[in-house]
Amino acid sequence: MTTPSTLAPIGQSRPGSEWWRTAVIYQIYPRSFADASGDGLGDLPGITSRLGSLRELGVDAIWLSPFQRSPQKDAGYDVADYCDVDPIFGTLADFDAMLTAAHEAGIRVIVDLVPNHSSDQHEWFQAAVSSPPGSPERARYIFRDGTGANGQEPPNNWESVFGGPAWTRVAEPDGTPGQWYLHLFDSSQPDFDWSNPEVQEEFRRVLRFWLDRGVDGFRVDVAHGLVKEEGLPDYTPDPHGGSMGGDSAKAPYWGQDGVHEIYRDWHRLLAEYDGDRALAAEAWLPTVAETALWVRSDEMHQAFNFAYLETDWAAADLREVIDESLAEYAAVGAPSTWVLSNHDVVRHASRLALTAENPQGHGIGPNSPGQPDPVLGLRRARAASTVMLALPGSAYIYQAEELGLPEAIDLPDDARQDPTWFRTKGERYGRDGCRVPLPWEADAPAYGFNTTGDAWLPQPEEWSRLARDAQEGDADSTLTLYKTLLHARRAHTLGTGTLSWLTGYDEDVLAFTNGDVTVIANLGAADVDLPDGEIVAASEPVTGRSLPSDTAVWITA
Numbered sequence: 012m013t014t015p016s017t018l019a020p021i022g023q024s025r026p027g028s029e030w031w032r033t034a035v036i037y038q039i040y041p042r043s044f045a046d047a048s049g050d051g052l053g054d055l056p057g058i059t060s061r062l063g064s065l066r067e068l069g070v071d072a073i074w075l076s077p078f079q080r081s082p083q084k085d086a087g088y089d090v091a092d093y094c095d096v097d098p099i100f101g102t103l104a105d106f107d108a109m110l111t112a113a114h115e116a117g118i119r120v121i122v123d124l125v126p127n128h129s130s131d132q133h134e135w136f137q138a139a140v141s142s143p144p145g146s147p148e149r150a151r152y153i154f155r156d157g158t159g160a161n162g163q164e165p166p167n168n169w170e171s172v173f174g175g176p177a178w179t180r181v182a183e184p185d186g187t188p189g190q191w192y193l194h195l196f197d198s199s200q201p202d203f204d205w206s207n208p209e210v211q212e213e214f215r216r217v218l219r220f221w222l223d224r225g226v227d228g229f230r231v232d233v234a235h236g237l238v239k240e241e242g243l244p245d246y247t248p249d250p251h252g253g254s255m256g257g258d259s260a261k262a263p264y265w266g267q268d269g270v271h272e273i274y275r276d277w278h279r280l281l282a283e284y285d286g287d288r289a290l291a292a293e294a295w296l297p298t299v300a301e302t303a304l305w306v307r308s309d310e311m312h313q314a315f316n317f318a319y320l321e322t323d324w325a326a327a328d329l330r331e332v333i334d335e336s337l338a339e340y341a342a343v344g345a346p347s348t349w350v351l352s353n354h355d356v357v358r359h360a361s362r363l364a365l366t367a368e369n370p371q372g373h374g375i376g377p378n379s380p381g382q383p384d385p386v387l388g389l390r391r392a393r394a395a396s397t398v399m400l401a402l403p404g405s406a407y408i409y410q411a412e413e414l415g416l417p418e419a420i421d422l423p424d425d426a427r428q429d430p431t432w433f434r435t436k437g438e439r440y441g442r443d444g445c446r447v448p449l450p451w452e453a454d455a456p457a458y459g460f461n462t463t464g465d466a467w468l469p470q471p472e473e474w475s476r477l478a479r480d481a482q483e484g485d486a487d488s489t490l491t492l493y494k495t496l497l498h499a500r501r502a503h504t505l506g507t508g509t510l511s512w513l514t515g516y517d518e519d520v521l522a523f524t525n526g527d528v529t530v531i532a533n534l535g536a537a538d539v540d541l542p543d544g545e546i547v548a549a550s551e552p553v554t555g556r557s558l559p560s561d562t563a564v565w566i567t568a
């Protein structure tokens with residue numbers, strides 16, 4: 012059923028119709044995708060071995076979360092060597108083999124780049140702590156003297172995104188208590204000082220290293236955080252702001268003007284390469300309009316649409332964010348992107364059925380309020396994906412959302428590994444529940460994640476029925492739904508299409524056309540009459556011309 016890609020062949024440029032404007036990009040979280048070595052952690056050969064299933068699914072590109080050398084204090088978002096593969100994931104040769112195989116399968120590859128901070132095991136940070144205050148080694152990071160009589164208090168009141176203070180004090184080389192360094196995330200993730208030309212030059216080298224190997228682009232981690240306000244003024248975040256920086260006020264460490272010059276520089280660097288290489292911003296900003304600043308024509312190419320991800324399952328709110336996204340990104344000549352799940356948020360098959368507020372990124376566990384009904388969650392997730400994949404622009408899929416995988420809520424406390432869990436002393440569950448190794452085969456050890464049965468996080472028993480092989484060929488499975496949607500999305504060129512809202516429907520109904528496809532989604536309680544035409548995709552079986560609650564369909568004339 013795979014439809015040939017309508018995108019330019021890999022390696023070719025097509026100004027104005029670049030591949031990233033319409034691509035469906037599948038996020039792989041390497042440690043949980045497929046484990047060829049059998050040690051319980053996924054790896055690059057595992058990815059290579061499963062590329063066929065992604066080709067069959069019908070995605071255009073994959074984005075790999077970090078696989079570079081790292082002590083894994085934040086699952087690889089703490090990089091110790093930006094130009095090498097961590098041995099738990101394989102070798103550079105394994106990376107090259109994976110990249111070649113992906114390209115042969117017609118799948119582009121985006122890698123994660125983590126420029127806001129390194130690991131504390133990076134050789135630069137090791138040199139910084141063993142060098143004196145004021146040294147060039149310290150100037151690559153943000154070291155400051157403490158406050159208070161003996162410098163025993165942190166330089167300012169900033170808090171880590173993962174909880175607790177954003178500063179940690181070092182012992183000077185002579186053993187006396189010394190300066191403090193800034194880490195917006197875990198203490199093992201010191202922030203670089205991006206005003207230092209040496210840092211800027213080092214990341215140009217890193218970009219070239221991966222571009223020369225043939226990658227098609229980068230997902231840029233914390234793309235809104237690299238530049239900090241001069242003087243590092245005190246700041247107290249809005250307690251209702253998102254945990255990854257979607258704070259409602261202008262924080263002195265998010266969205267500073269100077270950050271854009273960095274991306275203009277990178278834009279020019281990528282433009283030296285053929286094949287329309289792309290930069291995608293992970294920037295959690297308060298509004299769509301602000302996020303659009305990251306994708307002005309001389310900066311990045313895409314920005315994740317977290318406003319869309321954070322929108323409740325409510326038709327009026329969705330209409331508003333869709334309109335706003337299409338308008339704001341079009342105003343700067345960029346495509347809108349769409350996303351419902353990733354490795355930092357509660358999977359949407361659970362999130363859309365939560366009955367109490369759950370701030371993004373905090374995870375949920377067995378004692379969280381508003382426990383989701385799994386049946387309702389899956390039903391809404393299928394409908395939400397049916398809407399998302401009909402929207403013009405580029406869409407991101409998080410691994411195994413095509414299986415309808417829910418959040419793993421009942422993980423035992425001693426299995427949890429997210430630094431958020433530790434830094435908040437268990438107050439926030441963190442993100443482990445969306446990172447559990449995937450089920451491939453219902454009756455195999457670790458559900459086919461590997462052949463040994465080991466898994467770095469325990470897989471819930473009920474996942475055997477969600478395994479990929481259990482869903483293959485089942486007309487009603489979520490996997491079949493995604494295949495149908497991706498196939499029809501290509502066949503009807505929805506990525507390049509134009510959305511027009513249909514009138515005459517209730518407030519609770521999303522109804523629009525994109526090209527020759529009509530999309531109707533019923534978010535209300537009462538059934539909705541469907542217009543004439545052939546139903547080419549339906550999130551639930553539809554009998555007659557009546558669309559039940561929490562169901563979405565695509566209809567062609």
Ligand code: NOJ
Pocket residue numbers: 085088089125196232233293354355
């Ligand atoms: C955003 C990443 O998606 C998240 O997983 C990570 O913990 C932080 N940035 C810090 O790198």
